[in-house]
Amino acid sequence: MPFKIAIASGKGGTGKTTVAVNLYWNLVQTRDKATLLVDCDVEEPNDILFFPGAGIKFREDITQPVPEIDPDLCTYCRKCVRYCQFNAITVIPPVKFAQVAPDLCHSCGACLYACEDNAIVEKPVVIGTLTHYSAGDGKGLTEGRLKVGLALQTPVIRRVKNIHDDSAAYVIYDSPPGTSCPVVAVISDADYVILVTEPTPFGLHDLKIAVDVVRQVDKPFGVVINKAGLGNEEVYDFLEEENIPVLTQIPFRKDYARQYSESLILSEDNKEYRVYYQEIMDKIFDSSRI
Amino acid sequence: MICEITILSGKGGTGKTSVTAALAQIAGNAVFSDCDVDASDLHLLLTPEIKEEHEFAGGRKAWINPAKCISCGICQDACRFDAIHKINGHAFYVNPFQCEGCRLCERICPASAITSSEPMNNRWFVSETRFGTMVHARMAPGEENSGKLVTAVREKARELAEDSGYDYIINDGPPGIGCPVIASLTGVNKVLMVIEPTKSGLHDMERLSELTRKFGIRTYALINKADLHPGLTASVSNRLKELEISCLGEIPFDENFVKAMVSGQTILEYVPDSASSLIIREAWNALVMDVN
Amino acid sequence: MKTVITSRENHTDSLMDPRFGRCAFFCLYDEDTRETSFLENAGKEQSGGAGTLAAEKMIELGVKKVLSGDFGPKAKDLLDKFGIQMVVIRDHNQKISDLIAKLQG
Numbered sequence: 001m002p003f004k005i006a007i008a009s010g011k012g013g014t015g016k017t018t019v020a021v022n023l024y025w026n027l028v029q030t031r032d033k034a035t036l037l038v039d040c041d042v043e044e045p046n047d048i049l050f051f052p053g054a055g056i057k058f059r060e061d062i063t064q065p066v067p068e069i070d071p072d073l074c075t076y077c078r079k080c081v082r083y084c085q086f087n088a089i090t091v092i093p094p095v096k097f098a099q100v101a102p103d104l105c106h107s108c109g110a111c112l113y114a115c116e117d118n119a120i121v122e123k124p125v126v127i128g129t130l131t132h133y134s135a136g137d138g139k140g141l142t143e144g145r146l147k148v149g150l151a152l153q154t155p156v157i158r159r160v161k162n163i164h165d166d167s168a169a170y171v172i173y174d175s176p177p178g179t180s181c182p183v184v185a186v187i188s189d190a191d192y193v194i195l196v197t198e199p200t201p202f203g204l205h206d207l208k209i210a211v212d213v214v215r216q217v218d219k220p221f222g223v224v225i226n227k228a229g230l231g232n233e234e235v236y237d238f239l240e241e242e243n244i245p246v247l248t249q250i251p252f253r254k255d256y257a258r259q260y261s262e263s264l265i266l267s268e269d270n271k272e273y274r275v276y277y278q279e280i281m282d283k284i285f286d287s288s289r290i
Numbered sequence: 291m292i293c294e295i296t297i298l299s300g301k302g303g304t305g306k307t308s309v310t311a312a313l314a315q316i317a318g319n320a321v322f323s324d325c326d327v328d329a330s331d332l333h334l335l336l337t338p339e340i341k342e343e344h345e346f347a348g349g350r351k352a353w354i355n356p357a358k359c360i361s362c363g364i365c366q367d368a369c370r371f372d373a374i375h376k377i378n379g380h381a382f383y384v385n386p387f388q389c390e391g392c393r394l395c396e397r398i399c400p401a402s403a404i405t406s407s408e409p410m411n412n413r414w415f416v417s418e419t420r421f422g423t424m425v426h427a428r429m430a431p432g433e434e435n436s437g438k439l440v441t442a443v444r445e446k447a448r449e450l451a452e453d454s455g456y457d458y459i460i461n462d463g464p465p466g467i468g469c470p471v472i473a474s475l476t477g478v479n480k481v482l483m484v485i486e487p488t489k490s491g492l493h494d495m496e497r498l499s500e501l502t503r504k505f506g507i508r509t510y511a512l513i514n515k516a517d518l519h520p521g522l523t524a525s526v527s528n529r530l531k532e533l534e535i536s537c538l539g540e541i542p543f544d545e546n547f548v549k550a551m552v553s554g555q556t557i558l559e560y561v562p563d564s565a566s567s568l569i570i571r572e573a574w575n576a577l578v579m580d581v582n
Numbered sequence: 583m584k585t586v587i588t589s590r591e592n593h594t595d596s597l598m599d600p601r602f603g604r605c606a607f608f609c610l611y612d613e614d615t616r617e618t619s620f621l622e623n624a625g626k627e628q629s630g631g632a633g634t635l636a637a638e639k640m641i642e643l644g645v646k647k648v649l650s651g652d653f654g655p656k657a658k659d660l661l662d663k664f665g666i667q668m669v670v671i672r673d674h675n676q677k678i679s680d681l682i683a684k685l686q687g
Contacts, residue, residue, distance in 0.1 A: 010329045011302060011329055012301065012303045012329070013301060013302040013303010013304060013486075014303060041466075042468075043465075043466035043467045043468045043471075044467065044490075044497060046494070085350065087631030090634055092638050094641075095641055106392060108371070108390060108392030108394055109394060110392050110394040113394060113397065146468060149504045150468075151437060151469035151473075152468075152469075153468035153469065177465050177466070178328040178329050178466075179429075180328040180432065180436045180470075181349075181434035182468070183432070188387060200548055200551055200552070201334050201552060201554075202331040205331055206329040206331065212431040213432045230548050231548050231551070254543075257515075257518055257543075258518060260488060261519040261522050262488075263488070263490065452600065452674065477652070477654065477655070
């Protein structure tokens, strides 16, 4: 079974993607080529931008079964409406109207159980795409991409994570920002969670919430302080008080920011930058005793 | 007519909240709301004094009573979210983080061992700040109801703006393009995107502008940290022209944003005469003058 | 022909309610008999889908025209589908009786 590392943060723009692609590069170069990168930020998947030469190995639609009501079989009893917890079904008996709103449907299947007239069948509706790219020297990049306009990020994430590759030694999940259900979906089966923060009041505030989430899901975790030198010292006090390990500190430098702008993997050309990832890997694998 | 404006970015960390706080200060006659309910930061700059506190239900979760469970496994087979697991060959239990609250298991359990409830674990607030009234929320970690909470926050902000006869509602939006973003932009009059000149920023703006176009919302842009990469800033501004999105200004990379944040101030309070402050003022004027 | 005006209270001296799905009452006005009646909006406390529920009610009541301050996208779709005319009232400081007077022209 692969060792799975999820990269998360409360606040956006702290450097999750930077850490994810550089950790991928360093794991591949120094630990095991059988490393897979999975972009779970399905709303704004950016990992691929760091691999301009990547080729598509396979691509498929991600679908979700959405019920359709057959007006010939429907008796307009409204039992499905009562069963649907998501207000996705509209049935108006006097005018014989029955319809499902796909954007509200969670595909739970409850309406199928409700219907006693066999009037409901499910049809697949495309909610995103799954693509696997060859990327770098490792096992490549698996990316989930939510269809624009849909609010179904969590099912897309679940689907992307369902692609198991048991031959991988390491799997890196790049999570979306925030602390709500999509993040939980990403970190729920990780062996280790890296929280990336910046030493600013916003960074600290959102880090505290992220720490709450990781503790509730009960995962071992550590913090990477990115853009060190910006902001203030409060984050260090918090981490010390809470006894949370600092995996590494990456200083804020305009040349780093510039190279990130161009979607460059800094580790490729910068030996000094690799040291931070060496430190992250040493600390994670030391604490996890692998 | 109230003009409701949501500040968005697609990509996180581009400076949405710093810009929103500055606009709240300039607008004067506005109610503002923090629609980034899972990582809300606007209150750190506006230091609200809470006047009202309301509970808001979180997502419904099922619970299996182990004393009644007959371990038949019907619920596990029916659950599409893989939320029901067996503990050591005994009774089944529901993992609350995986449960979507559809109640199917509850309805089909032959032993009536399953119940469900909506924990009242979210809060939303009406507060006073030095710039006016603010509506904000605190979501329980890991919650899935963020879209609904955003809707509740916006409804309250609208009610307050109507009651006070204000002209503007300013919403600080969440990152991304998913559920809470959609909840924070449906029916608003204008969207202001804060973009950074990075390839990721450019890519994310592309998807966000596709979303606002789908919803038919007039969209504007502000480029932040523009001098960090002039070449990419040019790419962003060219792309904006192609998309017919007017760019209201280019803010340079300015460490004063972080310093202002550390001192709990808006950029306009911290360095009122700086280039950044001036650009944001001009952007606001252009944003509200445009009544296309 | 039946018309609905969203209302804050259950009498014609009440101000109109600018919200459609979450209004307090529906004022049902029959343009032929010039009679009014008030119905409580059962869906106003719903956590989601209040607009759809209100639209369903309009369809069930056989209403042809609805006057309110704002219609959400889902309510709009459904009302459109059944050819129910939506009239958006910009000035929310009008009484039900004012609006009825305007309907009578």
